[in-house]
Amino acid sequence: MLAWLGVLMVELLHGEVREMVFEVSAEDKVRFLLLDIDAIAMLLKKRKLLFFIDAMDKSNIQVYVTVNELKKIQSCILSDEPRLPLINLLQLCKVPEDSIAELGILFRRFKESDCTPWILCLRLLKEYLTLIWVFLIRVRIENIWLPSGDRQTDD
Amino acid sequence: MFVFEANVMPAKKKKNSSDKPSKPIKISAIDQDILTVLLGRELYGLEILDQLNLGRPFELRFGSLYPALNRLEKKGLVTWKWGDEVDESGGARRKYYKVSGLGARTLREVQQYRAGLARRADGGASAWGGA
Numbered sequence: 001m002l003a004w005l006g007v008l009m010v011e012l013l014h015g016e017v018r019e020m021v022f023e024v025s026a027e028d029k030v031r032f033l034l035l036d037i038d039a040i041a042m043l044l045k046k047r048k049l050l051f052f053i054d055a056m057d058k059s060n061i062q063v064y065v066t067v068n069e070l071k072k073i074q075s076c077i078l079s080d081e082p083r084l085p086l087i088n089l090l091q092l093c094k095v096p097e098d099s100i101a102e103l104g105i106l107f108r109r110f111k112e113s114d115c116t117p118w119i120l121c122l123r124l125l126k127e128y129l130t131l132i133w134v135f136l137i138r139v140r141i142e143n144i145w146l147p148s149g150d151r152q153t154d155d
Numbered sequence: 156m157f158v159f160e161a162n163v164m165p166a167k168k169k170k171n172s173s174d175k176p177s178k179p180i181k182i183s184a185i186d187q188d189i190l191t192v193l194l195g196r197e198l199y200g201l202e203i204l205d206q207l208n209l210g211r212p213f214e215l216r217f218g219s220l221y222p223a224l225n226r227l228e229k230k231g232l233v234t235w236k237w238g239d240e241v242d243e244s245g246g247a248r249r250k251y252y253k254v255s256g257l258g259a260r261t262l263r264e265v266q267q268y269r270a271g272l273a274r275r276a277d278g279g280a281s282a283w284g285g286a
Contacts, residue, residue, distance in 0.1 A: 098237075099221070101247035102200045130218040139225050146229035 095131045103127060180230055180261050185215070185223045190254055190262040193233060199249040200224070224252060232258030 095103075106127060110120045182190070192198065192206040200220060207215050227233040238249040254262070 097247045098200065098250040099217070101249045102217070104247065105201050127217055130216065131221070134218055134221045138222055142222060142226065143229065146226060147231070148229065 095128070095135060099131050099135070103131070180232070180257075182227075182230075182232070182261060182265065183223070185219060186227055186232070187262065187265055189220075189223055189227060190232060190258050193252055193254045194259065194262065195254075197236075197251040197253045199238065199251050203252070227258065228252075231255055232261055 103124065107120075107124060110123060115123075188207055189203060192203055198206070200217070203224075204215055204217075204220055207220075224233065228235065232255055233252050234255050235250045235252045238251050
């Protein structure tokens with residue numbers, strides 16, 4: 001059962017903004033109704049996108065997406081599983097969930113600091129690339145000689 | 156990078172602590188800072204960075220924080236739990252870290268070592284006329 005409608009904004013790095021409607025379920029999952037998303041991808045060719053999902057409950061995700069990733073998302077949307085959980089969308093970015101959450105908060109801070117959109121994009125891109133480096137390379141190398149402790153607590 | 160070897164037994168070998176000599180745990184300066192910040196409270200990554208960067212000459216960023224947290228976690232010095240999904244992060248969950256018992260003991264050992272070091276340095280300076 002759908003809880004409410006939100007607005008999906010696809011903002012290009014050069015500042016052009018397109019708005020489209022999507023539906024969000026009560027389980028905080030997103031169902032994209034944007035079947036013309038392929039048309040957008042074709043329009044943008046190989047340009048990288050800054051993806052904003054702005055919801056009415058103030059949830060906000062920022063993801064850098066290439067056109068190839070965009071097509072993956074689209075295939076998820078058009079496949080048997082029409083609902084694409086937000087976290088699945090984020091994991092396309094190869095960064096752990098908690099880091100994405102931290103990036104989201106960082107983005108809010110940058111926005112509140114009144115820096116220009118160009119600076120904001122650069123800083124987020126830098127942080128994103130740093131996280132990619134940290135989790136895909138550095139942490140994996142360090143884990144070779146670190147003990148295999150995973151000490152999550154459930155309290 | 157300064158690496159301190161605290162004379163504390165790792166959690167895995169706690170059962171045999173009376174039989175075997177304790178194995179030192181290496182922690183770097185950043186690890187010590189993080190443990191100090193986390194002592195007695197639970198914080199997520201950005202909050203840890205905020206605390207660490209107060210008055211710090213060189214700003215720490217994610218590139219330093221996450222490897223350090225990974226090290227501390229693997230050594231059993233910190234534990235973590237998932238927080239609730241928050242709106243401002245788009246439904247993604249944050250990890251809240253806190254110091255484990257082993258981490259607190261290790262940090263205490265480091266602090267005692269540093270205090271002793273400072274005392275000896277003071278004593279040495281006094282012997283040379285307070286220079």
